[in-house]
Amino acid sequence: MSRFVRKGHQAEANAYVPLPVRDGVAPSYLWITESRPGGMLAFLEERFAEVAGPPWHERMARGDVVDAKGERLQPDSHVRQGMRIWYYRELEQETPIPFEEAILFQDEHLLVVDKPHFLPMIPTGRFLRETLLVRLKRKLALPHLTPIHRLDRETAGVVIFSHNIETRGTYQSMFQKRVIRKTYEALAPLLADREFPFTYRSRMVDGEKFFVMKEEAGEPNSETLVELIERRGGLARYRLHPHTGRKHQLRLHMASLDVPILNDAFYPVALPCKGDDFSAPLQLLARSIAFEDPLTGAARRFDSRRTLDWPDPPGA
Structure with missing residues (x-):
């Protein structure tokens, strides 16, 4: 078996990409790190x-499999280190997610979106077109759109994208430096015998x-x-302020x-x-994001328009 490195999205912004964004889907690429006999079709x-999807010989016939120069690869093309x-990436079937995102703000640098529950951020696993990134690229024709932070598929609320290559790093650095003020809301059982507010710390692995x-x-x-x-x-509604950004924190x-x-x-x-049961969304909402714009110094704050769903009382 050949060894390789595979990445699911476009390469660095200044690199040549031989295939265009198609219907919101950016091309994927795969590095070959070991030569092997048998031809490209057998390798793929x-x-x-x-992986489900159209047969590779059909993709090759359409010109959807190319090398770094954009030249079509054939079934008998050599597999070289x-x-x-x-x-x-293609899926034969994908379940529609029956919830819509909302645009909160857009300028020449940023796109701020109110994400619904259940919608993944980026293509992964069984999700491709039913992801926030692909939906937005398709609707807004923004081929360089990239999220500069993430929300879980199960979490709703405010998320920020960059669509300007030249300023992307400047905005990404805000998250790296932890100067972004993020506020979440959650519904959960009432935490008794605690004084609020309080800070919880732990070691997560x-x-x-x-x-x-x-x-x-x-x-x-x-x-x-x-x-x-x-x-x-x-039950209680909590306001949560993550001072760190660990997965599932x-x-x-x-x-x-x-x-x-x-x-x-x-x-x-x-x-x-x-699976595709949408009846019980996680009651966690990214309520707001606030920061000082690194380009202008202006104060920015974006708030979700969504609400959490209190369960019906017993007997209702």
Whole structure:
């Protein structure tokens, strides 16, 4: 089996990309790091044996598989060390996600979007066109659109994209320097016998399952400020301020406090995949993002227009 490095999106912005964005989908590429006999078709069929989609000989016939110079690859093309192959990721079937994003702001640098629950940020796994990035590229014709931070598929709310190559790094650096002020809201059981607000800290590491995190003893590397906004019976609405940006930080922190966010299928216990069941969205919302614009110095704040869904009281 040949070894390779595969990346799912376009290369660096200043690199030549031989295939255009098509219907919102950017081409993917794959580096070949070891030559092998048998021809390109045999290599692709072996490498992507478990991936659904049109047969590779059909893609080649359409000109959708090319080398770094944009030249069409044929079934008998050589597989050589150092080659970069460009192609479009395709899915034969994809379940529509019945929720729409909303544009909150757009200028010559940024696009700010109010993401719905269940919509993935970028193509991955069984999601391609039903992702926020591809939807926006298709609707707005912004081929260089890139998210400069992420939200989980299950989380709704404010997310920022860059569509200007020249200023992208400047805005990305705000997140790296942690000068962005992010506020979330969550519905969860009422946390009794605590004084609000309070700060929760822990050491977060990868869990045994690749898609979850866990806590362990040691120097804390995650921090969340927790505020109580309102309570209804045994439930509460919280305002959460993550001072660090660990994967699933808010979800794990709330579960560790014994008040897991409503409808969380990962914490405290990872439940079986619900597939395309959209009936119980995670009650976590990226409510707002605020920062000083690094180009102009102006204060910026963007707020989600979405709300969380309190469950009906018993007997309602």
